[in-house]
Amino acid sequence: MTKLYAVVAITKHGTAIARQLQEKMADVDVYYPEKFARGDESSRDIKVFSGSVVQHVPTLFASYSGLIGIFSLGAMVRLIAPLLRDKKTDPAVVVIDDRAEHVISVLSGHLGGANDLTHRVAHALGARPVITTASDVGQTVAVDLLGRAYGWSIENFENVTPVSAAVVNEERILIVQEAGETDWWPYSQPLPGYISVLHSIEDAKQQPFDAALLITPRLLSAEEAQTFLQRGVLYRPKVVVLGVGCNRGTEAAEIEQVIAETLQKVGLSILSVRNLATIDRKADEPGLLEVCQRNNWPLVTYTAEELNQVPIPNPSETVFKYVGTYGVCEPAARLSSGAEDWIVEKVRSGNVTVSVCLVPHQKGGSL
Incomplete structure (x- = not known):
C-alpha cells in the first residue's frame, strides 16, 4: 500500500485500462487477476491476485484513500455496501466501465475527494466524468467542502x-x-x-x-x-497565530492551559489556531512539541535577530539577557501571522507567555 489510490481490474480489457492509468497517474497502485499477467508486473510494481476480487476489496477499501474499480457500478455497490461507515471517513470510490468511456464518482464525492479523483481519472483516460452531486452539477457552494x-x-x-x-x-x-x-x-x-x-x-x-x-x-x-x-x-478558518514563550522544561499541560485561557478571554475558538510561533532555541522544547502534536499545529521558529526586527510593546531586558531578543511571543506572533497589530499582547502565566495575532485576509473583491 505505497500510493494513495488502488486501481482494481477484473477483466482483460480492464487490465489494459489499469496499466494505462498507472502510466498516467503516479499515485496509484494497480491490482488485477494473475490470469491476465503479462510478465512485467514485478518490474512495474503491479500486484496480481488469485481468486475472486471479493476477497481483496475490504483490505483495499480500508488501506487506501481511494478505490478505483474497472467494473460495473452495480458490482462496486455490492462490494462496498458492507464496508460503509461514515461520509467523513469512508474513502473515495470511483468506477470505470470496461471500455473506459465513462468514469463515475460513486462514494465520498466531496469529503473523500471522489469527484476530484473522477475528473483526474477521466482526463488521464480521455473519458467522460460522471458526477451526480447536486452542488457540483449546479455549480453552487459545496457546504461540506467550503474552505x-x-x-x-x-x-x-x-x-x-x-x-x-x-x-x-x-x-x-x-x-x-x-x-x-x-x-x-x-x-x-x-x-x-x-x-x-x-x-x-x-x-x-x-x-x-x-x-x-x-x-x-x-x-x-x-x-x-x-x-x-x-x-x-x-x-x-485557520487565522489565529499564537506566539509562545516558555521556560525550559515547561509541561505541555501548562502550555495548553494558558493558551486555552487566553483564547477564551478574547473570545476566539481554539479550532481556528493555525500555528504556534517561537524562538528557534525552543524548536526542541518537549512541552511545545507535545502541544503541537496533540493539536496538529505546526511550530514556526525565528532567530533572535529576526525577532529583534519587530518593534514590540513589552520589551524585556531579562529575556534579552538569556536569549538575545527583547521578546519572544509578541514578535513571533507578528512575524508568523503577517498582522500589523496584536489581538493579545504578551500575557504571562506561570512559566508561559502567549501573544495572539490574526492572519489578515482581504475582504470583498470579486465576492
Whole structure:
C-alpha cells in the first residue's frame, strides 16, 4: 500500500485500462487477476491476485484513500455496501466501465475527494466524468467542502445536510465571513443570486435568510448562535497565530492551559489556531512539541535577530539577557501571522507567555 489510490481490474480489457492509468497517474497502485499477467508486473510494481476480487476489496477499501474499480457500478455497490461507515471517513470510490468511456464518482464525492479523483481519472483516460452531486452539477457552494483547501474546520457538522439541501434547492443563503481566505468560490461565473455574502455579523442580523454559513474565529454569543445556527454551519478558518514563550522544561499541560485561557478571554475558538510561533532555541522544547502534536499545529521558529526586527510593546531586558531578543511571543506572533497589530499582547502565566495575532485576509473583491 505505497500510493494513495488502488486501481482494481477484473477483466482483460480492464487490465489494459489499469496499466494505462498507472502510466498516467503516479499515485496509484494497480491490482488485477494473475490470469491476465503479462510478465512485467514485478518490474512495474503491479500486484496480481488469485481468486475472486471479493476477497481483496475490504483490505483495499480500508488501506487506501481511494478505490478505483474497472467494473460495473452495480458490482462496486455490492462490494462496498458492507464496508460503509461514515461520509467523513469512508474513502473515495470511483468506477470505470470496461471500455473506459465513462468514469463515475460513486462514494465520498466531496469529503473523500471522489469527484476530484473522477475528473483526474477521466482526463488521464480521455473519458467522460460522471458526477451526480447536486452542488457540483449546479455549480453552487459545496457546504461540506467550503474552505477545506485552506484547512477550515466545521464545528457543527450535524447541520451540513439540511444546509446543503437549502443550497441546492436555491433557498435564501446568507454567508457571513468575518475572517479567512476569500477566494473560495471555484467557478468562473458569479455567485448565484440566492446567495448573499456579508462581512459583519451585525449587518447580517438585518438580512432575511433561510440558511446561513458563518466563517469566523469568534466564539458566538448565545443570541448569535440562536439566530444563525438553527439552520447554519459554523466554519473555523485557520487565522489565529499564537506566539509562545516558555521556560525550559515547561509541561505541555501548562502550555495548553494558558493558551486555552487566553483564547477564551478574547473570545476566539481554539479550532481556528493555525500555528504556534517561537524562538528557534525552543524548536526542541518537549512541552511545545507535545502541544503541537496533540493539536496538529505546526511550530514556526525565528532567530533572535529576526525577532529583534519587530518593534514590540513589552520589551524585556531579562529575556534579552538569556536569549538575545527583547521578546519572544509578541514578535513571533507578528512575524508568523503577517498582522500589523496584536489581538493579545504578551500575557504571562506561570512559566508561559502567549501573544495572539490574526492572519489578515482581504475582504470583498470579486465576492
